[in-house]
Amino acid sequence: MIRQQDIKRNGKVDLWDVKVEGGPAQVEMWPVDAKHALKADPERYCLKLPKGTKPGPAHDAALERLAEEAGEENAARDSDPVYGRGRGAA
Numbered sequence: 001m002i003r004q005q006d007i008k009r010n011g012k013v014d015l016w017d018v019k020v021e022g023g024p025a026q027v028e029m030w031p032v033d034a035k036h037a038l039k040a041d042p043e044r045y046c047l048k049l050p051k052g053t054k055p056g057p058a059h060d061a062a063l064e065r066l067a068e069e070a071g072e073e074n075a076a077r078d079s080d081p082v083y084g085r086g087r088g089a090a
Contacts, residue, residue, distance in 0.1 A: 019044045023056010026063075 013034040018024045027045075037045045049055070076085050076090060 008022065013047075015045045015047060017045060018049070018050050018053070020056070020058045022058035022061070024049055024053060024063075024084040 011030065012028045013031050015027050015029055015034055015037060017023050017027045034045075038047075
C-alpha cells in the first residue's frame with residue numbers, strides 16, 4: 001500500500017486529509033499510523049489528491065505553521081552554546 005519511495009528520509013509519510021474544514025490539507029504521519037489511517041478511514045485520508053482537486057486554505061495555513069516552527073527550531077539550535085552555528089568543535 002505505502003511504497004518505500006512514498007516514505008521520506010525522516011521515515012514519515014505525507015497523506016492528504018480531505019475532510020479538513022477549509023479544504024484538503026497535507027498531513028505527515030509515521031508509516032504505521034498512515035497505514036492505520038488509510039485502512040480505518042479511507043474516505044478521509046489518501047496518498048494523492050483526486051484528479052482536479054486542489055489544496056484548500058487549511059493546507060496553506062498548515063505550511064505557514066510548519067515554516068514558523070522550523071524558524072523557531074533553527075533559532076534555538078543556532079543559539080545553543082555547544083551545537084550552535086560556528087560555536088561547536090570543528
